[in-house]
Amino acid sequence: MKILIIGYMHPKFDKRVYRTVKTLSKVHEIIYQYLTNKDEKEYIDGNIEYIPIKDIKETKGNPLKKLINRKPLDKKICNLVSEKNYDILYMHHFLASIPLEPFKIAKKRNKKVVYDIHEYHPENFLAELEGIIGNLKVKTVWRFFKKQLELSDLTIFVSEETRKDVVDKTNVDKEKTYIIPNYANFIIKPDIQKKRKEIVLVGKVTRKIEDEKKILKSLIEKGFKFKVIGMDSKEFMDIPHEYTNFLPYDEMMNELSKAMFSLISYNTVKNRDYKNDIYALPHKFYDSLAAGTPVIVKESFVSMAKQVEDLGLGVVIDPANLEESVEKITNACKNYASIIKNVEKHQKEFIWNEEKEKKFIDLISHLIK
Template sequence: MRICMLTSSHNIFDNRIYYKEILSLKKYYDDIYLIAPGDKDFVTEDGIKVRCFKKRRSWYDRLRPMRDMFNIAKEVNADIYHAHEPDSFQVAVKLKKRFGKKIIFDSHEYYPEAFAEHFGGLFEIAKKMIYIYEKSIAIHADYIVTVNDILVNKFKEYNNSVELITNYPVLEGEINKTYSEKPVFVYAGGLSEDRGILKTLEAIKLSKKDAKYLFIGNFRDKETEDRVMDYVANNLKEKDVEFTGRIGHKEVIEYLKKAYAGFVLLQPKNWRYVNSEPIKLFEYMMSKTAVIASDFPMMASIVEAERCGVVVNPVEPKDIAEAIDYLIDNREIAIKMGENGYRATVEKYNWEINERKLLIIYRQIEGEMVGS
């Protein structure tokens, strides 16, 4: 059986698409293609055949890339097409209508809300229109997979074949921590205001304790970088703050081995963040790192139930600073929180559980193909 993943905007080596879903399916299926934006076709070291089309020039440049994707997908002639955005799924629907292909819609973002953000004051109107469009294509899916209960319930209103496949991390084996005398606090990910970078720095200024702070990742834009660096230069001269830039996955793991606690301080202005289970939370837990997390219901319920960190109001630097100082003053509790988080990922918050569910879906669709 030939499988083809479709993505209009994600990176070829996207964590969920490539390292989780594709490599899980590769254990059982040999013939797998990925059609994605890129410069040239190639075969990965895992034997995945990558077919590329030119990236879109801006967020509204959508028609030409989709025509290119359809033409490549038609040539690939797969049995199942697995699409990761509404516009790539529109291509899958076209393949189903014309050639009878089986199709899966993988909705791992709040796409209507995200796309409507481009329309400013017309956000609510745009969101409503995109919801209508999403429903008009999603009803054609042979299966819909998605990442949380909010999205599961939304899609179940008009498609009976919906499965929860969360974005939990792939277990990488137990990490042996090496704590230094000075506690190391880490943030790993994109650096932007809506992910809490400025509030975190304001909290560091208020903290009464000595610690090292590592920020791993790229700034979203030059404006944010300038604001952050100005704040650090003017307010944190006495603090041990380091920005590493973007580094490789293995290097991130090395930093996490030394991490005392990690920040997941998404800001409430973004509805999508409030109603999410960020992968960063589980990556910290998997590395035995205590977390300081936003007090949003979905995130807080996990942190509190697993006793793996502290939840705070992410817009209040004073609350964040108090959490930093609490963890520094209570070393044994912080270490225990890290161990609790690791145990929870081994027991339930890991990709291996989802891998089994994904395979069941493919086996079911494969059985329908044989029986038809």
């Protein structure tokens, strides 16, 4: 069986995308499209045919120009969907300028379609649009998003909360859905003796942490240090901190394992009810726990907060409440050994392993009977 995997704007080794490529290539032939900023040639390695498409010129600040600039890329990908020989089309995003076209082409060719939804698309797509235009954009995206779901034979979500919300809004068949969170790659057994009195923020994309800074400053006065792993940003200039540049995954996990807590509380956009955040189970959440580091999670991040509270994996805070948040974190320090035991007990749930891999391969394989 052949599977055409469209990475779209994702780079070759994007963690979630490349995991599907490597996993499915163990039993099927894969045609893999990814984005690059270099002059790369197509090549075949084992069961994988790699198809690089060179980066297009992005236009900052103007959503309309961004869409126009995507057209050449989107056309190239549609040509792949039209011309390549495959049994399953696996979409890791939709094409911005022609969001329904690859789904329609694949169905017209009697191919199966898998739609792996990384983000809450109606809000995340062109998230910078606000006000009346922003509301109109959300309504427009919901219309074609619902159609995309109807054209898909299997839809994959990152959390149960995202799936429930989308299924409730669109009435798509829940039996044709599946959940794959952004699992970590491996476990580092926590060693409480090696923990630093340090709170880390992980990620290569800058997040707004205005309320969290007040909490961090108070904790710094109590002897904590603040470290940013993976980026240097002006966003943190007004708070004492250390930082690292982007680190390879193994190094990032090793650095993360030494921290006392991992901070997962921020604002991506002005809207505090942004579902792309509140229903997310991001890499940094699973990586932190797999590295043996308890998490500090914003209470509005319901998907993460539920797991943290149910399993005792760290602290859930309301960043707007400074005193309460600081008290919760300092109290967690007194109960730290117990929290570490909970993290260690559940670490296997946070990694991609052979059992999860087999279920995923069987799920995809059974689409073609």
